[in-house]
Amino acid sequence: MKEKVNIVWFKRDLRIHDNAPLHEAARVGLPIIPLYVVEPDYWRQPFASRRHWNFIHDCLIELLTDCTNLGQPLIVRVGNIVETLNTFNTSHSIKGVYAHEESGNGWTYCRDRKVIEWCKNQSVPLYEYPSNGVVRHLASRDDWSKIRSSRMARPLIVKPQRLVPVTSISLGDIPSKDDPIFGSFVYGITQKGGRRAAIRTLKTFFDERSKNYIYHLSAPGKSEKYCSRLSPHLTWGTLSVREVYQSSKNHRKYFTDEDSKTWKRNLAAFGSRLSWRCHFVQKIEDQPSIEFRCMHPAFEDIRKNEHNEKYYQAWKKGLTGYPFIDACMRNLIYEGWITFRMRAMLMSFASYHLWLDWRKTGHHLAQLFTDYEPGIHYSQLQMQSGVTGINTLRIYNPIKQSQEHDKTGGFIKRWLPELRNVSSAWVHEPSKMNLPMQRKTQCVIGTNYPEPIVNQIQAAKSARAKIEASREIQGYKEKAKNIHKKLGSRKRPHKKKKRASTVTSQLLLNLR
Ligand SMILES: Cc1cc2nc3c(=O)[nH]c(=O)nc-3n(C[C@H](O)[C@H](O)[C@H](O)COP(=O)(O)OP(=O)(O)OC[C@H]3O[C@@H](n4cnc5c(N)ncnc54)[C@H](O)[C@@H]3O)c2cc1C
Missing domain, CATH: 3.40.50.620 (HUPs)
Known part of the structure:
Protein backbone atom coordinates (compact mmCIF):
# COMPACT_ATOMS: atom_id res chain seq x y z
CA MET A 1 0.00 0.00 0.00
CA PRO A 130 -3.21 34.10 2.73
CA SER A 131 0.17 35.78 2.53
CA ASN A 132 -0.31 38.22 5.39
CA GLY A 133 -1.61 41.54 4.14
CA VAL A 134 -2.88 40.49 0.73
CA VAL A 135 -6.55 39.61 0.43
CA ARG A 136 -7.70 37.19 -2.26
CA HIS A 137 -11.12 37.91 -3.83
CA LEU A 138 -11.22 41.32 -2.15
CA ALA A 139 -14.76 42.62 -2.60
CA SER A 140 -13.94 46.31 -2.24
CA ARG A 141 -10.72 48.25 -1.84
CA ASP A 142 -12.50 50.24 0.88
CA ASP A 143 -12.30 47.20 3.15
CA TRP A 144 -8.66 46.37 2.53
CA SER A 145 -6.93 48.45 5.18
CA LYS A 146 -9.13 47.10 7.96
CA ILE A 147 -8.58 43.49 6.93
CA ARG A 148 -4.85 44.00 6.63
CA SER A 149 -4.63 45.62 10.07
CA SER A 150 -6.49 42.77 11.69
CA ARG A 151 -4.18 40.24 10.01
CA MET A 152 -1.09 42.11 11.13
CA ALA A 153 -2.37 42.06 14.71
CA ARG A 154 -2.97 38.31 14.81
CA PRO A 155 -0.53 36.24 16.86
CA LEU A 156 2.40 34.78 14.96
CA ILE A 157 2.04 31.15 14.00
CA VAL A 158 4.49 29.02 15.91
CA LYS A 159 6.78 26.63 14.07
CA PRO A 160 5.62 23.00 14.18
CA GLN A 161 7.17 20.89 16.91
CA ARG A 162 7.74 18.01 14.57
CA LEU A 163 7.27 16.92 10.98
CA VAL A 164 6.39 13.24 10.66
CA PRO A 165 9.02 11.88 8.26
CA VAL A 166 8.26 10.08 5.02
CA THR A 167 9.67 6.54 5.10
CA SER A 168 11.24 6.25 1.67
CA ILE A 169 12.02 9.25 -0.44
CA SER A 170 15.15 10.72 -2.00
CA LEU A 171 15.95 14.21 -0.81
CA GLY A 172 17.22 15.64 -4.11
CA ASP A 173 19.98 18.23 -4.35
CA ILE A 174 19.71 21.98 -4.19
CA PRO A 175 21.27 23.11 -7.50
CA SER A 176 24.48 25.06 -6.98
CA LYS A 177 24.86 28.78 -7.46
CA ASP A 178 26.78 28.04 -10.70
CA ASP A 179 24.17 25.78 -12.24
CA PRO A 180 23.47 26.79 -15.89
CA ILE A 181 19.69 26.64 -15.23
CA PHE A 182 19.87 30.13 -13.75
CA GLY A 183 21.11 32.00 -16.80
CA SER A 184 24.01 34.29 -17.25
CA PHE A 185 26.74 35.17 -14.80
CA VAL A 186 25.99 37.97 -12.32
CA TYR A 187 28.52 40.73 -12.02
CA GLY A 188 28.91 41.90 -8.43
CA ILE A 189 27.58 40.77 -5.10
CA THR A 190 24.28 39.50 -3.69
CA GLN A 191 22.86 40.28 -0.28
CA LYS A 192 23.10 37.26 2.02
CA GLY A 193 19.94 35.17 2.08
CA GLY A 194 18.49 32.88 4.73
CA ARG A 195 16.56 33.27 7.96
CA ARG A 196 19.64 33.88 10.10
CA ALA A 197 20.81 36.78 7.94
CA ALA A 198 17.23 38.09 8.02
CA ILE A 199 17.14 38.10 11.83
CA ARG A 200 20.55 39.77 12.02
CA THR A 201 19.42 42.46 9.58
CA LEU A 202 16.20 43.00 11.51
CA LYS A 203 18.05 43.24 14.79
CA THR A 204 20.70 45.71 13.67
CA PHE A 205 17.98 47.82 12.09
CA PHE A 206 15.84 48.01 15.21
CA ASP A 207 18.74 48.26 17.65
CA GLU A 208 20.70 50.92 15.85
CA ARG A 209 20.21 51.78 12.18
CA SER A 210 16.53 52.74 12.35
CA LYS A 211 17.39 55.69 14.60
CA ASN A 212 18.39 57.68 11.52
CA TYR A 213 16.23 55.94 8.95
CA ILE A 214 14.18 58.81 7.53
CA TYR A 215 17.11 61.20 7.45
CA HIS A 216 19.23 59.07 5.19
CA LEU A 217 16.87 56.95 3.19
CA SER A 218 17.20 58.99 0.03
CA ALA A 219 20.95 59.58 -0.01
CA PRO A 220 22.48 56.87 -2.16
CA GLY A 221 25.70 56.57 -0.12
CA LYS A 222 24.03 56.43 3.29
CA SER A 223 20.76 54.62 2.54
CA GLU A 224 22.60 51.33 2.15
CA LYS A 225 23.26 51.49 5.87
CA TYR A 226 20.19 53.23 7.23
CA CYS A 227 17.41 51.57 5.24
CA SER A 228 16.28 48.30 6.73
CA ARG A 229 17.56 46.18 3.78
CA LEU A 230 14.84 43.69 4.56
CA SER A 231 13.32 43.75 1.08
CA PRO A 232 14.80 40.50 -0.32
CA HIS A 233 13.91 38.73 2.92
CA LEU A 234 10.30 39.85 2.56
CA THR A 235 10.28 38.99 -1.13
CA TRP A 236 11.53 35.44 -0.69
CA GLY A 237 9.83 34.99 2.65
CA THR A 238 12.59 34.33 5.17
CA LEU A 239 10.52 36.73 7.29
CA SER A 240 6.79 37.30 7.07
CA VAL A 241 5.52 40.87 6.87
CA ARG A 242 3.63 40.22 10.10
CA GLU A 243 6.83 39.21 11.90
CA VAL A 244 8.52 42.45 10.84
CA TYR A 245 5.44 44.53 11.59
CA GLN A 246 5.07 43.12 15.09
CA SER A 247 8.80 43.39 15.87
CA SER A 248 8.68 47.03 14.86
CA LYS A 249 5.63 47.71 17.04
CA ASN A 250 7.10 45.96 20.05
CA HIS A 251 10.32 47.82 19.65
CA ARG A 252 8.57 51.19 19.76
CA LYS A 253 7.12 50.45 23.17
CA TYR A 254 10.50 50.64 24.87
CA PHE A 255 11.16 54.29 24.08
CA THR A 256 10.33 56.95 26.61
CA ASP A 257 12.68 59.95 26.53
CA GLU A 258 12.93 62.83 24.05
CA ASP A 259 15.51 61.11 21.87
CA SER A 260 13.17 58.19 21.53
CA LYS A 261 10.44 60.35 20.07
CA THR A 262 12.51 60.75 16.91
CA TRP A 263 13.27 57.07 16.89
CA LYS A 264 9.59 56.31 17.18
CA ARG A 265 8.90 58.58 14.24
CA ASN A 266 11.47 56.68 12.23
CA LEU A 267 9.83 53.40 13.05
CA ALA A 268 6.41 54.80 12.23
CA ALA A 269 7.72 55.77 8.78
CA PHE A 270 9.12 52.29 8.39
CA GLY A 271 5.75 50.84 9.41
CA SER A 272 4.06 52.87 6.66
CA ARG A 273 6.35 51.30 4.12
CA LEU A 274 5.39 47.84 5.27
CA SER A 275 1.83 48.89 4.67
CA TRP A 276 2.67 50.22 1.17
CA ARG A 277 4.25 46.87 0.48
CA CYS A 278 0.98 45.08 1.06
CA HIS A 279 -0.93 47.84 -0.74
CA PHE A 280 1.15 47.38 -3.89
CA VAL A 281 1.10 43.59 -3.83
CA GLN A 282 -2.68 43.82 -3.45
CA LYS A 283 -2.76 45.67 -6.79
CA ILE A 284 -1.30 42.77 -8.74
CA GLU A 285 -3.51 40.37 -6.82
CA ASP A 286 -6.57 42.36 -7.92
CA GLN A 287 -5.35 43.07 -11.43
CA PRO A 288 -2.60 40.73 -12.69
CA SER A 289 -2.58 42.50 -16.07
CA ILE A 290 -0.57 45.41 -14.58
CA GLU A 291 2.53 43.39 -15.42
CA PHE A 292 1.74 43.68 -19.13
CA ARG A 293 -0.57 46.59 -19.71
CA CYS A 294 -0.74 50.21 -18.63
CA MET A 295 -3.24 50.72 -15.81
CA HIS A 296 -4.83 53.50 -17.86
CA PRO A 297 -5.44 52.42 -21.47
CA ALA A 298 -4.85 55.98 -22.72
CA PHE A 299 -1.12 55.35 -22.38
CA GLU A 300 -0.97 51.82 -23.74
CA ASP A 301 0.72 52.61 -27.05
CA ILE A 302 2.48 55.89 -26.41
CA ARG A 303 5.98 54.43 -26.26
CA LYS A 304 5.41 51.11 -27.97
CA ASN A 305 6.87 51.83 -31.41
CA GLU A 306 9.46 54.34 -30.39
CA HIS A 307 12.12 52.08 -28.93
CA ASN A 308 15.64 53.47 -29.22
CA GLU A 309 18.13 50.65 -28.71
CA LYS A 310 21.09 53.01 -28.39
CA TYR A 311 19.39 54.83 -25.52
CA TYR A 312 18.38 51.56 -23.91
CA GLN A 313 21.91 50.14 -23.98
CA ALA A 314 23.41 53.36 -22.62
CA TRP A 315 20.91 53.45 -19.74
CA LYS A 316 21.40 49.75 -18.99
CA LYS A 317 25.18 50.09 -18.79
CA GLY A 318 25.37 53.40 -16.94
CA LEU A 319 26.71 55.34 -19.92
CA THR A 320 24.15 58.10 -20.45
CA GLY A 321 26.50 61.00 -19.81
CA TYR A 322 24.48 61.98 -16.72
CA PRO A 323 26.86 61.07 -13.89
CA PHE A 324 24.29 60.61 -11.14
CA ILE A 325 22.11 58.35 -13.31
CA ASP A 326 25.15 56.34 -14.39
CA ALA A 327 26.52 56.03 -10.85
CA CYS A 328 23.15 54.78 -9.59
CA MET A 329 22.90 52.23 -12.38
CA ARG A 330 26.44 50.94 -11.88
CA ASN A 331 25.90 50.76 -8.12
CA LEU A 332 22.72 48.77 -8.72
CA ILE A 333 24.40 46.45 -11.21
CA TYR A 334 27.11 45.67 -8.68
CA GLU A 335 25.08 45.40 -5.48
CA GLY A 336 21.57 44.37 -6.57
CA TRP A 337 19.99 47.05 -4.40
CA ILE A 338 19.52 50.78 -4.45
CA THR A 339 17.22 52.98 -2.43
CA PHE A 340 13.68 53.94 -3.46
CA ARG A 341 14.38 57.44 -4.71
CA MET A 342 17.20 56.29 -6.95
CA ARG A 343 15.07 53.47 -8.37
CA ALA A 344 12.39 56.01 -9.11
CA MET A 345 14.89 58.38 -10.72
CA LEU A 346 16.43 55.65 -12.90
CA MET A 347 13.00 54.66 -14.07
CA SER A 348 11.85 58.22 -14.63
CA PHE A 349 14.93 58.97 -16.72
CA ALA A 350 14.38 55.87 -18.88
CA SER A 351 10.66 56.49 -19.31
CA TYR A 352 10.58 60.25 -19.81
CA HIS A 353 13.96 61.49 -20.97
CA LEU A 354 14.73 58.44 -23.10
CA TRP A 355 11.08 57.63 -23.81
CA LEU A 356 11.63 53.88 -23.35
CA ASP A 357 8.75 51.51 -22.67
CA TRP A 358 8.51 50.46 -19.00
CA ARG A 359 7.93 46.82 -19.99
CA LYS A 360 11.41 46.62 -21.53
CA THR A 361 13.34 48.60 -18.92
CA GLY A 362 11.40 46.87 -16.14
CA HIS A 363 12.88 43.48 -17.03
CA HIS A 364 16.39 44.84 -16.70
CA LEU A 365 15.62 46.25 -13.24
CA ALA A 366 13.81 43.08 -12.16
CA GLN A 367 16.91 41.06 -12.97
CA LEU A 368 19.14 43.44 -11.06
CA PHE A 369 16.98 43.76 -7.93
CA THR A 370 17.60 40.92 -5.46
CA ASP A 371 14.19 41.85 -4.05
CA TYR A 372 12.16 41.54 -7.30
CA GLU A 373 8.59 41.60 -6.03
CA PRO A 374 6.08 41.71 -8.91
CA GLY A 375 3.32 43.63 -7.11
CA ILE A 376 5.58 46.48 -6.05
CA HIS A 377 7.73 46.35 -9.14
CA TYR A 378 5.11 46.70 -11.87
CA SER A 379 3.10 49.26 -9.92
CA GLN A 380 6.20 51.39 -9.41
CA LEU A 381 7.35 51.02 -13.02
CA GLN A 382 4.00 52.35 -14.13
CA MET A 383 3.90 55.12 -11.55
CA GLN A 384 7.34 56.36 -12.52
CA SER A 385 6.36 56.27 -16.21
CA GLY A 386 3.17 58.29 -15.84
CA VAL A 387 0.81 55.58 -17.11
CA THR A 388 -1.40 54.77 -14.11
CA GLY A 389 -3.84 57.63 -14.60
CA ILE A 390 -4.10 58.04 -10.82
CA ASN A 391 -0.72 59.45 -9.79
CA THR A 392 0.82 62.88 -10.19
CA LEU A 393 3.28 63.17 -13.05
CA ARG A 394 6.79 63.38 -11.60
CA ILE A 395 9.82 63.86 -13.79
CA TYR A 396 13.10 63.89 -11.89
CA ASN A 397 15.75 66.36 -12.91
CA PRO A 398 18.95 64.25 -12.79
CA ILE A 399 21.20 67.25 -12.21
CA LYS A 400 19.09 68.60 -9.36
CA GLN A 401 18.91 65.18 -7.76
CA SER A 402 22.66 64.86 -8.06
CA GLN A 403 23.32 68.23 -6.44
CA GLU A 404 20.86 67.52 -3.63
CA HIS A 405 21.79 63.96 -2.81
CA ASP A 406 25.47 63.82 -3.67
CA LYS A 407 26.72 67.36 -3.05
CA THR A 408 30.41 66.52 -3.02
CA GLY A 409 30.18 63.95 -5.79
CA GLY A 410 31.65 61.26 -3.56
CA PHE A 411 29.05 58.70 -4.62
CA ILE A 412 29.48 59.53 -8.30
CA LYS A 413 33.25 59.14 -8.09
CA ARG A 414 32.95 55.86 -6.26
CA TRP A 415 31.01 54.35 -9.15
CA LEU A 416 32.45 56.32 -12.08
CA PRO A 417 36.23 56.13 -11.73
CA GLU A 418 36.57 58.09 -14.98
CA LEU A 419 35.39 61.17 -13.04
CA ARG A 420 37.71 60.74 -10.06
CA ASN A 421 39.78 63.87 -10.80
CA VAL A 422 36.81 66.11 -11.51
CA SER A 423 36.08 68.66 -8.78
CA SER A 424 32.73 68.78 -7.01
CA ALA A 425 31.91 71.96 -8.92
CA TRP A 426 31.85 70.04 -12.21
CA VAL A 427 31.14 66.47 -11.22
CA HIS A 428 27.37 66.80 -11.71
CA GLU A 429 27.82 68.10 -15.27
CA PRO A 430 31.35 67.29 -16.46
CA SER A 431 30.40 68.08 -20.07
CA LYS A 432 30.34 71.76 -19.08
CA MET A 433 34.10 71.78 -18.40
CA ASN A 434 36.18 73.40 -21.12
CA LEU A 435 38.57 71.20 -23.08
CA PRO A 436 41.77 72.10 -21.18
CA MET A 437 40.01 71.30 -17.94
CA GLN A 438 38.72 68.02 -19.36
CA ARG A 439 42.26 67.12 -20.37
CA LYS A 440 43.67 68.13 -17.02
CA THR A 441 41.17 65.94 -15.18
CA GLN A 442 41.59 63.09 -17.68
CA CYS A 443 37.90 63.18 -18.34
CA VAL A 444 37.59 64.13 -21.97
CA ILE A 445 33.93 64.10 -22.91
CA GLY A 446 33.28 61.74 -25.79
CA THR A 447 36.50 59.83 -25.05
CA ASN A 448 36.66 59.01 -21.33
CA TYR A 449 33.00 59.70 -20.52
CA PRO A 450 30.01 60.10 -22.87
CA GLU A 451 28.30 63.32 -23.91
CA PRO A 452 24.87 63.69 -22.26
CA ILE A 453 22.70 61.37 -24.29
CA VAL A 454 19.82 63.86 -24.54
CA ASN A 455 19.22 67.44 -23.54
CA GLN A 456 17.46 66.66 -20.29
CA ILE A 457 15.42 69.87 -20.13
CA GLN A 458 14.03 69.49 -23.63
CA ALA A 459 13.50 65.74 -23.27
CA ALA A 460 11.52 66.19 -20.05
CA LYS A 461 9.42 68.94 -21.64
CA SER A 462 8.63 66.83 -24.66
CA ALA A 463 7.71 63.82 -22.47
CA ARG A 464 5.42 65.92 -20.31
CA ALA A 465 3.66 67.26 -23.40
CA LYS A 466 3.12 63.75 -24.79
CA ILE A 467 1.72 62.45 -21.51
CA GLU A 468 -0.56 65.45 -21.14
CA ALA A 469 -1.78 65.09 -24.72
CA SER A 470 -2.69 61.44 -24.07
CA ARG A 471 -4.93 62.58 -21.23
CA GLU A 472 -7.06 64.60 -23.59
CA ILE A 473 -9.00 61.63 -24.91
CA GLN A 474 -12.68 61.29 -24.21
CA GLY A 475 -13.57 59.38 -21.06
CA TYR A 476 -10.08 59.74 -19.56
CA LYS A 477 -11.29 60.96 -16.17
CA GLU A 478 -14.05 58.41 -15.89
CA LYS A 479 -11.59 55.60 -16.52
CA ALA A 480 -9.12 57.08 -14.02
CA LYS A 481 -11.86 57.18 -11.39
CA ASN A 482 -12.56 53.50 -11.91
CA ILE A 483 -8.86 52.66 -11.62
CA HIS A 484 -8.70 54.51 -8.35
CA LYS A 485 -11.79 52.75 -7.10
CA LYS A 486 -10.25 49.36 -7.80
CA LEU A 487 -6.55 49.92 -7.06
CA GLY A 488 -6.02 53.30 -5.45
CA SER A 489 -4.97 54.07 -1.91
CA ARG A 490 -7.74 55.26 0.36
CA LYS A 491 -5.36 57.44 2.35
CA ARG A 492 -5.58 61.13 1.62
CA PRO A 493 -2.17 62.56 0.68
CA HIS A 494 -0.51 64.66 3.38
CA LYS A 495 0.33 68.26 2.63
CA LYS A 496 4.04 68.56 1.92
CA LYS A 497 5.81 70.16 4.89
CA LYS A 498 8.46 72.74 4.12
CA ARG A 499 11.09 71.46 6.54
CA ALA A 500 12.31 67.93 5.89
CA SER A 501 11.63 67.79 2.17
CA THR A 502 13.52 64.53 1.58
CA VAL A 503 11.54 62.89 4.32
CA THR A 504 8.03 64.01 3.57
CA SER A 505 8.31 63.65 -0.16
CA GLN A 506 9.30 60.01 0.18
CA LEU A 507 6.46 59.42 2.56
CA LEU A 508 4.02 60.73 0.02
CA LEU A 509 5.54 58.84 -2.88
CA ASN A 510 5.39 62.24 -4.36
CA LEU A 511 8.86 62.83 -5.55
CA ARG A 512 10.71 65.27 -7.68
C1 LIG B 1 10.86 51.44 -10.11
C2 LIG B 1 10.81 50.79 -8.73
C3 LIG B 1 10.81 49.42 -8.63
C4 LIG B 1 10.74 48.81 -7.36
N1 LIG B 1 10.76 47.45 -7.31
C5 LIG B 1 10.72 46.83 -6.10
C6 LIG B 1 10.77 45.42 -6.01
O1 LIG B 1 10.82 44.70 -7.02
N2 LIG B 1 10.76 44.85 -4.77
C7 LIG B 1 10.69 45.61 -3.63
O2 LIG B 1 10.70 45.05 -2.52
N3 LIG B 1 10.62 46.96 -3.70
C8 LIG B 1 10.65 47.60 -4.88
N4 LIG B 1 10.60 48.97 -4.94
C9 LIG B 1 10.31 49.74 -3.69
C10 LIG B 1 11.50 50.19 -2.84
O3 LIG B 1 12.45 50.86 -3.60
C11 LIG B 1 12.16 49.02 -2.08
O4 LIG B 1 11.17 48.27 -1.40
C12 LIG B 1 13.15 49.49 -1.03
O5 LIG B 1 14.13 50.29 -1.63
C13 LIG B 1 13.79 48.26 -0.37
O6 LIG B 1 14.79 48.58 0.53
P1 LIG B 1 14.60 48.39 2.11
O7 LIG B 1 14.13 47.01 2.41
O8 LIG B 1 15.83 48.83 2.78
O9 LIG B 1 13.40 49.38 2.35
P2 LIG B 1 12.84 50.17 3.66
O10 LIG B 1 12.86 51.59 3.34
O11 LIG B 1 13.61 49.72 4.85
O12 LIG B 1 11.36 49.69 3.74
C14 LIG B 1 10.92 48.51 4.42
C15 LIG B 1 10.11 47.65 3.49
O13 LIG B 1 8.94 48.33 3.06
C16 LIG B 1 8.66 48.00 1.70
N5 LIG B 1 8.76 49.22 0.90
C17 LIG B 1 9.65 50.23 1.03
N6 LIG B 1 9.40 51.20 0.10
C18 LIG B 1 8.34 50.77 -0.59
C19 LIG B 1 7.60 51.33 -1.67
N7 LIG B 1 7.90 52.53 -2.18
N8 LIG B 1 6.58 50.62 -2.16
C20 LIG B 1 6.24 49.43 -1.64
N9 LIG B 1 6.89 48.85 -0.62
C21 LIG B 1 7.93 49.52 -0.10
C22 LIG B 1 9.69 46.98 1.27
O14 LIG B 1 9.18 45.69 1.46
C23 LIG B 1 10.83 47.24 2.22
O15 LIG B 1 11.63 46.11 2.44
C24 LIG B 1 10.66 49.61 -6.19
C25 LIG B 1 10.67 51.00 -6.32
C26 LIG B 1 10.73 51.59 -7.57
C27 LIG B 1 10.74 53.08 -7.68
Missing part, protein backbone atom coordinates in the same frame (compact mmCIF):
# COMPACT_ATOMS: atom_id res chain seq x y z
CA LYS A 2 1.21 3.51 -0.83
CA GLU A 3 2.24 5.70 2.07
CA LYS A 4 -0.17 8.57 2.74
CA VAL A 5 1.52 11.97 2.74
CA ASN A 6 0.78 15.67 2.79
CA ILE A 7 2.83 18.05 0.67
CA VAL A 8 3.88 21.49 1.86
CA TRP A 9 4.87 23.44 -1.22
CA PHE A 10 7.36 26.23 -0.45
CA LYS A 11 7.44 29.06 -2.95
CA ARG A 12 8.21 32.54 -1.67
CA ASP A 13 7.81 31.68 2.00
CA LEU A 14 11.19 30.13 2.75
CA ARG A 15 10.81 29.82 6.53
CA ILE A 16 9.32 27.47 9.11
CA HIS A 17 8.09 30.28 11.42
CA ASP A 18 4.79 32.07 10.92
CA ASN A 19 4.09 29.66 8.10
CA ALA A 20 0.42 28.63 8.09
CA PRO A 21 0.63 25.88 5.42
CA LEU A 22 3.46 24.13 7.27
CA HIS A 23 1.77 24.53 10.62
CA GLU A 24 -1.59 23.23 9.39
CA ALA A 25 -0.11 20.29 7.49
CA ALA A 26 1.94 19.29 10.55
CA ARG A 27 -1.20 19.31 12.71
CA VAL A 28 -2.78 16.60 10.57
CA GLY A 29 -0.13 14.15 11.74
CA LEU A 30 0.55 12.41 8.42
CA PRO A 31 4.10 12.20 7.01
CA ILE A 32 5.04 15.46 5.30
CA ILE A 33 6.95 16.19 2.13
CA PRO A 34 8.28 19.75 2.55
CA LEU A 35 8.86 20.48 -1.11
CA TYR A 36 10.76 23.07 -3.10
CA VAL A 37 10.68 22.81 -6.88
CA VAL A 38 13.23 24.56 -9.07
CA GLU A 39 11.32 25.20 -12.29
CA PRO A 40 13.73 25.71 -15.22
CA ASP A 41 11.08 27.39 -17.35
CA TYR A 42 10.67 30.09 -14.69
CA TRP A 43 14.39 30.76 -14.79
CA ARG A 44 14.28 31.31 -18.55
CA GLN A 45 11.87 34.24 -18.21
CA PRO A 46 13.14 37.80 -18.81
CA PHE A 47 12.53 38.94 -15.21
CA ALA A 48 14.48 36.09 -13.57
CA SER A 49 18.18 36.20 -12.81
CA ARG A 50 20.94 34.28 -11.15
CA ARG A 51 21.11 36.97 -8.49
CA HIS A 52 17.65 35.90 -7.27
CA TRP A 53 18.87 32.32 -7.21
CA ASN A 54 22.01 33.25 -5.25
CA PHE A 55 19.75 34.63 -2.56
CA ILE A 56 17.26 31.75 -2.69
CA HIS A 57 20.11 29.24 -2.53
CA ASP A 58 21.21 30.63 0.85
CA CYS A 59 17.60 30.42 2.03
CA LEU A 60 17.17 26.82 0.94
CA ILE A 61 20.37 25.68 2.64
CA GLU A 62 18.97 26.97 5.94
CA LEU A 63 15.47 25.72 5.26
CA LEU A 64 16.95 22.27 4.70
CA THR A 65 18.59 22.43 8.14
CA ASP A 66 15.45 23.79 9.79
CA CYS A 67 13.21 21.09 8.29
CA THR A 68 15.76 18.40 9.15
CA ASN A 69 15.71 19.58 12.77
CA LEU A 70 11.94 19.16 12.74
CA GLY A 71 12.25 15.56 11.57
CA GLN A 72 11.88 15.61 7.79
CA PRO A 73 14.49 17.28 5.57
CA LEU A 74 13.45 19.54 2.72
CA ILE A 75 12.82 17.65 -0.52
CA VAL A 76 14.11 19.38 -3.65
CA ARG A 77 13.17 18.62 -7.24
CA VAL A 78 14.15 20.22 -10.53
CA GLY A 79 11.35 20.24 -13.11
CA ASN A 80 7.75 21.10 -13.65
CA ILE A 81 5.58 21.24 -10.52
CA VAL A 82 2.67 19.34 -12.04
CA GLU A 83 4.94 16.53 -13.23
CA THR A 84 6.58 16.50 -9.81
CA LEU A 85 3.21 16.14 -8.10
CA ASN A 86 2.31 13.36 -10.54
CA THR A 87 5.48 11.47 -9.72
CA PHE A 88 4.85 11.77 -5.97
CA ASN A 89 1.28 10.67 -6.47
CA THR A 90 2.53 7.51 -8.17
CA SER A 91 4.95 6.58 -5.41
CA HIS A 92 2.82 7.92 -2.51
CA SER A 93 -0.78 8.74 -1.85
CA ILE A 94 -1.08 12.52 -1.60
CA LYS A 95 -3.79 13.52 0.85
CA GLY A 96 -3.38 17.26 0.51
CA VAL A 97 -1.20 20.03 -0.90
CA TYR A 98 -0.58 22.98 1.44
CA ALA A 99 0.73 26.32 0.16
CA HIS A 100 0.54 30.07 0.53
CA GLU A 101 -1.50 32.09 -1.93
CA GLU A 102 1.09 33.71 -4.13
CA SER A 103 0.49 37.13 -5.68
CA GLY A 104 3.30 36.82 -8.17
CA ASN A 105 3.64 37.52 -11.87
CA GLY A 106 1.85 36.10 -14.91
CA TRP A 107 4.12 33.09 -15.07
CA THR A 108 3.53 31.99 -11.47
CA TYR A 109 -0.18 32.76 -11.82
CA CYS A 110 -0.50 30.35 -14.80
CA ARG A 111 1.59 27.76 -12.98
CA ASP A 112 -0.66 27.99 -9.93
CA ARG A 113 -3.76 27.59 -12.12
CA LYS A 114 -2.28 24.34 -13.45
CA VAL A 115 -1.70 23.09 -9.92
CA ILE A 116 -5.29 23.92 -8.99
CA GLU A 117 -6.48 21.98 -12.04
CA TRP A 118 -4.22 19.02 -11.27
CA CYS A 119 -5.48 18.86 -7.68
CA LYS A 120 -9.06 19.00 -8.91
CA ASN A 121 -8.52 16.23 -11.47
CA GLN A 122 -6.74 14.02 -8.96
CA SER A 123 -9.22 14.80 -6.17
CA VAL A 124 -6.37 16.01 -4.00
CA PRO A 125 -7.44 18.90 -1.75
CA LEU A 126 -5.40 22.08 -2.15
CA TYR A 127 -5.23 24.17 1.02
CA GLU A 128 -4.08 27.72 0.35
CA TYR A 129 -3.37 30.31 3.05
